[in-house]
Amino acid sequence: MNGLTQLLPAVTxxxxxxxxxxGGRLGTPHADPLTFLWIRFAIAAVLLAGLALAAGSTWPRGKAALHLAVSGLLVHGVYLGGIFIAISLGVSAGLVALIAGLQPLLTGAMSGWLLGVPVRPLQWAGLALGLVGVILVLWEKLASQTGLPPLGIALAFLGLLAITFGTIYQKRYVAPGDLRSAAAWQYAVCTVAYALVVPWLEPMHVEWTGEFIFALAWLVLVLSVGAILLFFTLIQRGSAAGVASLMYLVPPLTALVAWGLFGEHLGPLALLGMAVTAAAVALVNRPARPAPLPAPREA
Structure with missing residues (x-):
């Protein structure tokens, strides 16, 4: 039962x-990407602040607030900004997911240096296997994507770097605390930062269509509130490499959702890649064997 309790948050x-x-693909045709995110951050900050106040949560102060602000700007502000602009410029959601799927390898490479937590050989094998699985899933999409905008690709990679360093930074500098007030503070910081930047970068066009409202509501309630609280929980409980390895499952699931909603092709190679990816995540998150006890010495 304990194993199921630990597995359920990760799967969710x-x-x-x-x-x-x-959600980004549904919403960006109806709004400028950074304006879309600005609205999302503001609503999420208000909702989470209300939850924190209702629960009597303690709020971050001093260095804790500063560290949360830095990690929040990286994980939310820069990562999502890069991803949403890339999608709005014409990079497919599948290809953006593939680029973001490189995070586990990058996190594994940086964890030993920045966190002092070496990645075991079995974990390295799992990380490499996961990359193979992700490429198999999205190979057809990658081969068929022509006329890629260089700026969009560059911004997708910027988002990759941001969420990688943001995850490591939060694991190293942010002590466990109340998740509601921590997330509310991060979104509030991103809202203020975007308020200073977005009016200079975009005309802030928004079409309040039913599709846009649905995408906004989904991204706020399901992603910015539900998924982020789970993400913080997983970072506090697990290693940075182990948490990042879960990202390998995102591109295959994104491909499945895109197949169901938009009828995008999903062939045998993609199905094989999904199986390989699942095996890779199991390898990375496999607990290390305890060191054997020394043999008793003769009297």
Missing amino acids: FVCLWSTGFI
Whole structure:
């Protein structure tokens, strides 16, 4: 039962997180990407602040507030900004998910240096296997995508770097605390930062269509509130490499959702990639064997 209790939040997080790329695809045709995110951050900050106040949560102060602000700007502000602009420029949701799927390898490479937590050989094998699985899932999409905008690709990679360093930064500097007030503070910081930047970068066009309102509501309630609280919980409980390895499951699930909603092709190669990816995540998150006890010495 304990294993199921630990597994359930991880599975739920992956299922929720994989819908973020689909929400971006639904919403960005009706609003400028950063304006879309600004509205999302503001609503999420208000909702989470209300939950924190109702629960009597303690609020971050001093260095804790500063560290949360830095990690929030990276994980939310820069990562999502890069992803949403890339999608709005014409990079497919599948290809953006593939680029973001490189995070586990990058996190694994950086964890030993920045966190002092070496990645075991079995974990490295799992990380490499996961990359193979992700490429198999999206190979057809990658091969068929022509005329890629260089700026969009560059911004997708910027988002990859941001969420990688943001995850490691939060694991290293942010002590466990109340998740509601922490997330509310991060979204509030991103809202203020976007208020200073977005009016200079975009005309802030929004079409309040039914599709846009649905995408906004989904991204706020399911992603910005539900998935992020789970993400914080997983970071506090697990290693940075282990948490990041869950991201390998996002591109396959994104491909599944896109197949169901938009009729995008999903062939045998993609199905094989999904199986390989699942095996890779199991390898990365496999607990290390305890060191054997020394043999008793003869009297």
